[in-house]
Amino acid sequence: MLRIRENIHPLIMCKLRRALVRPVSLFVSVVLFCILGAAGDTTSPVEPLPQDTGAAGLKQMLVRLHTTARLMQTVAHPDDEDGGLLTLESRGKGAEVLLLTLNRGEGGQNKVGSNLFDVLGVLRTLELTASDRYYGVEQRFTHVADFGYSKNPDETFQKWQGHDIALADMVRVVRTFRPDVLVARFSGTDRDGHGHHQASSILTREAFRAAADPSRFPEQLKEGLQPWQAKKLYLGNVCAWGAKTCPDEDYTVRYNTGQMDPVLGMSYVQFAMAGLKHQLSQGAGGWTLEPGDRFAFYKLVDSVLPAKTDDKGHEKDFFDGIDTTLPGLVSRIGDEASKAPFLRSDLIEIASKVDQARTAAEHAPAGAAQPLLAGLEATRKTIEKVKNSRLSDAARVDLLTELTTKERQFERAANLALGIQFRAMVDAPVGSDPDDAFMAVPGQSFDISIHFAAARRVTVTKIDPDLPLGWKYREVKRDGNDATFRVTVPGDARFTQPYWHRNDPERDAINTLDEPQYVTLPFPPFPVRASASYKLDGEPGTARAVAMVKYKDASGTELERALAVAPAFSVMLEPSQQVIPTHGDAARQVKVAVFTNLSQASQGTLHLELPAGWHAEPVTLPLTFKSRGEKREAEFTVYHDGMKEGATEIRAVFNSGGKQFSEGYSVVTREDIDTFYYYQPAVQHVSIVDVNVPKNLKIAYIMGAGDDIPTVLKQIGMNVTLIPAEKLASENLGQYDTLVIGIRANDTQKEIAENHQKLLDYVANGGTLLMQYNTGVSDFNKDDLTPYHAQLSRVRVSVEEAPVQILAPENPVFHYPNQITKNDFDGWVQERGLYFMDQWDDHFQPLLASHDPGEPEQSGGLLMAHYGKGVYIYTGYAFFRQLPAGVPGAIRLYVNLLSAGRGDHNAVASGQ
16 A cells, blocks of 8 residues: 655645644744755765765764854855865864855856856756865855856846845845854955955845844744844955965964865865866866965954954954853853753763764774764754753754754764665666666656665664655565665656746846745755664664666766656757748758656657747657657758747647646756756747858857857858867868857867967968957967967956947948947847957957946957958957857857958848
């Protein structure tokens, strides 16, 4: 018989909180689950680091058990964090540490691929959480988005609709995590550079007091959260990066993150750098750090405690003046301690068990198991006493936050001491690649096998799946400490997808929350977990695991990832963006891919929903599938007539089993990070552009870090050949009229500099070369990649609406094959340009000028020089964002740049 799991999934309880009529004790329990349901259950689907297993892992857990210190650092983007400091505090000192990152870096550049905007945000979230494993920290986000580079906090807050959206999320995290110390990575001044950096510190200073003020964001208090006043606030970036010394008046506390840790086998900052290297989209894979001292300086700027500084104004530690012992929790509730007379003796007993475990572990790790389990049981009993006490809700939540953290620490430490191996694996064929791994489907069933083993003899009393509300399971087989269960997914089960989205990722600066109960989490939790209860000499313990599935990567290596829920059919239009010229072929090909997650044979019909006046052939297409993992690709011919410039969309719908499927997902993963999913409607965004395209123009494109410009050029009818950089030396460039060097090509493709002379010879012999921006300023300038002297800089125009002046209106590039006017700079997305030249030889002609508000004109973003018989063009304007977004004026100008030097004004495919 199927049965519903008795213990409601913690985050489901958050969903129910407003509907429950409950006594105060239940109210606090539900609130606590909302606070700790995700944060407290730190069961990870990822294989633990070696330093977190065995004796090394046990040593670190014992350090954590010995302190109640809680620290929260705030930053703006992934890779901003002070990883060395976080690692020292978490792994070296045992503090509970949380990193709050305002946004997910979705507006940044991608140094490992062409994915940008929200799918890049998913990737960078995965990269950051991979880094977090090394730092040993929890991760949270606000729901403001990275809209691109910002030069000041005023622009940042304008895009984020003021302070309160980001501040409310920050206050929520402070009120849930309840840190003793709040640490901003940045100073909130011009020295931080990026406007997002400055904003993160400004918001942190506001949150320090706002989180304790019940009049600020009172809706959070109605949910059950309690005000919280952190004790101390520090700001960073107060001294020069990498400085070993700092003026006394500029800092309060200094940490040497370069000191060695015997458990880690390296310094804290080196271990952090090993984690940071997972942020490959940021270019971190090649970053290195030499051994030696590395100092982090922070300044105390606000506090509710008496000063504890020396005569130079310095402290030894963030937690100076704060009692971080377990018995010290009594003093935190002040006069209310009389309502819990049991508390001090209970906390002293729990602390004594930690001391006993540390002493026993020095002789043999297994010896620590008994006192750890005794400490776990004592902690659980104290939790129940606190829940049932006469303490106020605020005092109870405060104590239960700490005690529940200790409960999970005791659990993990005991499991390490006992050498427990606890696994939950889905019984399914191993996927042949990441896209093919098994996914749970609403309305379907699957089997899960749970395995328990321990280095010491223990008695297992219970093994069960832990499932969300509405899911059911029954036991299929039991063999000692191993068990198999059949799990049935309800028909309305939520898919494993981000809880946020942007309707217009190119322009929106705030994420829409689809499931607000998960706000601030990196992702919603994976749905299927398992737990085991056991006893050692009568003392109970608990093991937990996330259900996993197996798949193979491209090399055939077998990997694992957490079980996810997906629709029966994933429907995607390929590509998701199409540009159609107004005067061209009236027929366009639209491709749709349908992927099935159903194990059994299935069938259905596919059709397109089109703009008025358009029609498709065929009208519908039948599709059949034999088994899970099959993908069917369908092609429609879409006819349009008399189009005008503008935007529209085409939607694909697959009907099967009486249901409609009209969205698809992409698997976002690498072998060095976890896996998550990016969902999008089965929609192709169509930009209809009035653009003239030269006939018979042959273009070669050498990709750099990856972009979608070649796809757009092909859509508008241009002849584009992709040349791998490694073939540049042998390629006959003379067969091409124009050669395009992709974005950041010199940063990522060593062959560009190696073949510099060949590229210049190509121009001298009559070719047109279009060089796009690079971020490696010093390398670009050192390699001298221009025919005449020019100096690349980091100058940029970050405001996409910034006025643009045409400096050389007589230049043919503004007339052939398209007439370019100031209107062609309307509707641009995210930014005007980046990495402009700031010096150039007189042979170069600047073509455009633009500037951000309050700044001088910048005219180094588009330079042209005649060299020999050909033309060399450098552009820092952000065409890599504009063309995939279908911005008409940018497309016209780009086509003109490709056509520079081709003077046949009659050979234009315009229909004029």
